[in-house]
Amino acid sequence: MRTRAILQGARYLLIGAVLCIAVFPVLWMFLTSFKRPLEAFTLPPVFLPVPPATESWQWLLWGMSGAEMTFGGLRTERILLLAWNSIVASVSSTGLSLALAIFGAYALARFRFRGRVVLGLMIIGTRMLPPIATVLPFFVLFRSVNLLDTRLCLVLAYTALSIPFAIWMLVGFFREIPVELEESAMVDGCTRLGALFRVVLPLAAPGLAATAILSFLLAWNDFQLAFFLTSDKARTLTLASVIFTGEEGIHWGPMSAFGTAATIPVLVFALFAQKHIARGLTLGAVKG
């Protein structure tokens, strides 16, 4: 009985340690957003800024409500444009890739046809293409049609990378649903596509949500593609971190405020969606 208590205690201790390591850098970033420029990067490091300096947040928030303001040479209304670019690119690509992937996944899940295996492998295989290596082909492609540095090219690129992943996951979710349901719907006079929309999609809604969330995150957090395919007009939010590198060094305060603001929505998201994400990752992959 004593050993069990000790083991339990050790377990909790370890969990606590893991949590500390996981959360600390984020916490630090949050605290840094309240530091004065000198405090952010000194020796010995300042843990808690007392009293907290709110300049960075004022800059960020005022900027977001449209007021013109600069902070050490940084243009703030640009943040709005970046956020908008990110949102447009992520949401559009998620929507587009889901729309295409739903049909494709349904075909792979419910039909037996020649070339099914090969097509399936090829589609999933494109997921293996490392984006950094995809950057160059995209660059060449978009350059030739003059689409560089536009939101459209980001949407197209993200969709291309999203579709294989979405198909992979959706096939797993679709197969979870018993075929009998669609068959009875079709016996009742539904067409195949009707069955897809009326029976399968509603039932696969959690899976759709998980896939949408992950596709969205993929596009939202992307750095490489945006870095190379945009330069001025279509820059996204993740690249803003590069903005904060000035000649005198990195502006840690504003960058941390910005980083915190960019991370919080994702965290809140995660709180609600973590169950779905885990389920989606494993179901979609294991049940293939």
Add this chain to the structure above:
Amino acid sequence: MHTEHRAAVGDGKHRGRKEEILSVWVGARPVRPEIGEGVTPVRSRAFRAGQVSPYLLLAPSVMYLVVMIAYPWLVTLFVSLHRWEPIRSPGITFVGLGNYQQILADPLFARVLSNTLYLTAVSVGAEFLLGLAIALLLNRDFPGKALVRTLVIVPMMMAPAIAALTWKLFVDVEYGLLNYLLSLVGVGKVLWTSSGSLSIPTVAIVEVWQNTPFAALVFLAGLQAIPEEQYEAAVVDGASWWQCFRFITVPWLRPMMLIVVLFRTIFIIRTFETVLLVLSSSGGPGNSAMVLGTYLFQYAFRFWNLGMGSAIAYAILLVTVVVVALQLVVSTTGKRAEGAI
């Protein structure tokens, strides 16, 4: 029709080699209906009006991918066989395999390749082990479990670029938090980012911090699917914890393990922003940390040598395919051996 949709425990039917590899790649839970089973095959007589061709359903996706992925890659192949440096000269000249030869002859490339493989092996290995450990730790009901699980995946939720910059703060040699903490316990200044031998491990640390939650999440979900009865039966038979782990947990987690390893490998071979942002350069001190991603960046977007860049892109693809193929082969061989026992 098919009533066995909920998988039972079991080892499944005999499979040929092709099915094995497929099932490992696509999923390894046996006794499930085959993809496409339970529905009329396209050619059967039951294919009546109201049905829609699967080719039609797949067409948009496939066409999109062909245009957006296959075509650009072909263009890149084309470019990789030419010399094209837009800044220097507008022309584009055919050089055959010249770019590839240049890559192979470049001493830096050998360094880059070994750096990348080292980073991959170390990061994926660490993420795998730590993720498994964390999943095992968390696989218990305790107060605050949901909160803990959410907090654990926080690193994964941060944009990699921001995470890299935050860690840059920590590992700074002069003012960084890590060195400060170490100095408190008497350890001298560690040259995280300015030493040739430590630059890649530092990048690895950042990657591991950020991506271990992924492994933990996947393993945790897998652990929760294992039926309790298996453990109970084993304990009744007198199995030790290690035996339970080895003969129940591990086989059940095999698909997850493969997912974690493959996923992470594919993603790490292309590491770019972590190196660029943590080390503020493409390769760190003396190019000791240059990886394939930044190597490509340097040639394609610093030197504007698109021919070389394209060739490097194919090199990365090749490396990825080889590594993934190796992993698949190893895992199926392992499965075979286990099935034989």
